[in-house]
Amino acid sequence: MTPDTPVPATWPARFxxxxxxxxxxxxxxxxTAEELVQETFLSALDGLATFRAEASERTWLFVILRRKIIDHYRRQARATHVGLDEIEAGGPTEADFFVPENGHWTGPQTPASWLRADAALEQQELHDILQRCQDRLPPQQEAVFALRFVEELSAEEICQELGLSSANYWVIVHRAKLQLRRCLEKHGLGKN
Amino acid sequence: MLLEQQADQALAREQRVNLWLHLRYCPYCNRYAQQTVLIAEWARASASARATAGPVLSEAAKERMRERLVAAG
Incomplete structure (x- = not known):
C-alpha cells in the first residue's frame, strides 16, 4: 500500500x-444526514478502484456525497410526485396570490418592502427563518427549490433528475418562491 | 413565471419586452422580482453557513461507520 492509498477505516474520523x-x-x-454520510463512505469503498490520487480523498468524498444528496431530493420529489392538474388542485395556487380577473396581487399577498430586511434581522435569524420556511414547503417544491437554488443545478438537469416536464418545473419553482416569500413575511420580514 | 425562466434561459424578444413593461408599471411585481433574487441568495448563504458551523457527527456514529467500512472492506 502506498502512502497515497486511501484507508477507508480512517474516513469517519478524518472526514x-x-x-x-x-x-x-x-x-x-x-x-438522514448521518445515513447520507454512511452511504457516501460505503459507495466510496465500492468505487475505491476509481479513485485517482491526483484528486484529494476529501474532494472525492464530497463529490460522492453531493450525488447522494441529489438522489435524496429525487426520491423525496418522486415519492410525492404530482402532475400539473394536481398541483392546481392541491395547496396554494396563483388564485391565492393574484386576482384571477386581472392578475393583480390580492391585498393580503401584496409584497411588502424588504428594504430594511437585513438590518431588521440578524443574519443567523434570517437563515433560521428561511430554513424553517423551506422545511414547510411541500416535499416536491422543497426538492426543486433546493436543487435549483442551493445545489445550483440547471432547470434542464432538474427536470431530468425528477422526471418533470418544463411546464411543471416552472409552476413548482414559482409556487415555492411565492410561498417562501409569504412565509418570510409572516416571520418578520417587511414588518419593520 | 417569466421571472424565473429569465434566470435560467434567454427569453424570446416579445417575452422580454412584456416582462420589462410589466415590471415597469407594476411596482409590487418589481418588488417581488427583487425579493425572488434575495430568496435564492439567502438560501445559498444559509446552506453555506450551516455547512461550516453546524453540529458534528457523534463519536458513536463514527465508530459505527468505521465498523461497517471494516466489515465491508
Missing amino acids: GDELYRFALSRVSDSE
Missing part, C-alpha cells in the same frame, strides 16, 4: 464531521 455538516446543511434532519 465525518465535515461531510455530516454539509449533509445536514442540505437535509435538516440529523438521521
Whole structure:
C-alpha cells in the first residue's frame, strides 16, 4: 500500500464531521444526514478502484456525497410526485396570490418592502427563518427549490433528475418562491 | 413565471419586452422580482453557513461507520 492509498477505516474520523455538516446543511434532519454520510463512505469503498490520487480523498468524498444528496431530493420529489392538474388542485395556487380577473396581487399577498430586511434581522435569524420556511414547503417544491437554488443545478438537469416536464418545473419553482416569500413575511420580514 | 425562466434561459424578444413593461408599471411585481433574487441568495448563504458551523457527527456514529467500512472492506 502506498502512502497515497486511501484507508477507508480512517474516513469517519478524518472526514465525518465535515461531510455530516454539509449533509445536514442540505437535509435538516440529523438521521438522514448521518445515513447520507454512511452511504457516501460505503459507495466510496465500492468505487475505491476509481479513485485517482491526483484528486484529494476529501474532494472525492464530497463529490460522492453531493450525488447522494441529489438522489435524496429525487426520491423525496418522486415519492410525492404530482402532475400539473394536481398541483392546481392541491395547496396554494396563483388564485391565492393574484386576482384571477386581472392578475393583480390580492391585498393580503401584496409584497411588502424588504428594504430594511437585513438590518431588521440578524443574519443567523434570517437563515433560521428561511430554513424553517423551506422545511414547510411541500416535499416536491422543497426538492426543486433546493436543487435549483442551493445545489445550483440547471432547470434542464432538474427536470431530468425528477422526471418533470418544463411546464411543471416552472409552476413548482414559482409556487415555492411565492410561498417562501409569504412565509418570510409572516416571520418578520417587511414588518419593520 | 417569466421571472424565473429569465434566470435560467434567454427569453424570446416579445417575452422580454412584456416582462420589462410589466415590471415597469407594476411596482409590487418589481418588488417581488427583487425579493425572488434575495430568496435564492439567502438560501445559498444559509446552506453555506450551516455547512461550516453546524453540529458534528457523534463519536458513536463514527465508530459505527468505521465498523461497517471494516466489515465491508
